[in-house]
Amino acid sequence: MIHFVPTPIGNRDDITLRAIEALKNADRIACEDTRHSAPLLAHLGIAGKPLVSLHEHNEVRRIPELVAAARGGETIAVVSDAGMPGVSDPGYRLIQACLQESLDYEVLPGPSAVLTALIGSGFPCHAFHFLGFLSVKKGKRLAAMEAALENDGTTLFFESPHRLISTLEVLAKAHPDARCCVARELTKKFETYHRGTAAELLAHFQSHPPKGEIVFLIAGD
CATH class of the missing domain: 3.40.1010.10 (Tetrapyrrole methylase, N-terminal domain)
Incomplete structure (x- = not known):
């Protein structure tokens, strides 16, 4: 077994x-x-x-x-x-x-960053899509995020803290009002959920460089 x-x-x-x-x-x-x-x-x-x-x-x-x-x-x-x-x-x-x-x-059932982030974000849970890590290529990243905006429910990605600002720049340039959430360091001492538009989150993380493990969520239609 x-x-x-x-x-x-x-x-x-x-x-x-x-x-x-x-x-x-x-x-x-x-x-x-x-x-x-x-x-x-x-x-x-x-x-x-x-x-x-x-x-x-x-x-x-x-x-x-x-x-x-x-x-x-x-x-x-x-x-x-x-x-x-x-x-x-x-x-x-x-x-x-x-x-x-x-x-x-x-x-065995147990801890999952995907489900923890989904519930904690406050975004719709009736339907959701998990697509793993976003591509390192900006064009593919934008395509994946634009598809997420068209989806019913919520789309979740894993993202590196070293690439989050770049990802938010890509999304904010094309869709500044996209509703997003950055769930960071889940279940740890410095757990945070940052919710807002792509433009708002970009401004925040440009002033507060992100650290730790991140789940990035986009609310669709």
């Missing part, structure tokens, strides 16, 4: 009882970054578990090893650095392999 285990997106106390149990019972834990996961496991008092890396650069070659281990009777837990494995993180290809190999797997 392979268990896909969500981990906190910031506050370590957000881990679920089922997630802790799955990590305790695992024979090995596949981590997006073992250096990142090790402190969490230590905080939970989980020691002595073999940790293997499972990230975007080695996922394809690591999958056969994990599938073979599960076939051999091992219980494997899969975690990303934060939130749900498979959401802009490793995990999707492994689930596809499980389906192809008719191998049992379980996905």
Whole structure:
């Protein structure tokens, strides 16, 4: 059995009882970054578990090893650095392999930056679209954001703090009145939600350079 285990997106106390149990019972834990996961496991008092890396650069070659281990009777837990494995993180290809190999797997519910930001933004929740990270190319970024403005409901993106001002510049130039929200450092000490038009948020972050992990939301029609 392979268990896909969500981990906190910031506050370590957000881990679920089922997630802790799955990590305790695992024979090995596949981590997006073992250096990142090790402190969490230590905080939970989980020691002595073999940790293997499972990230975007080695996922394809690591999958056969994990599938073979599960076939051999091992219980494997899969975690990303934060939130749900498979959401802009490793995990999707492994689930596809499980389906192809008719191998049992379980996905545990838990923390998600996408849903936390959606609810906290105050933007419409009846329909929403999550499109991962915005493109590094300005033309593609603008196209994605203009499509979001045409969508029913809310569209969410992950964005780098180093590129947020550039993204807001692109949007504010074309659609200064677009309704946006920047959800930053969710569940952490300095969590903030900044809501306003693209032009207003651009002015704010030009004066207050953004830091930390960011979910960028655009309200559609």
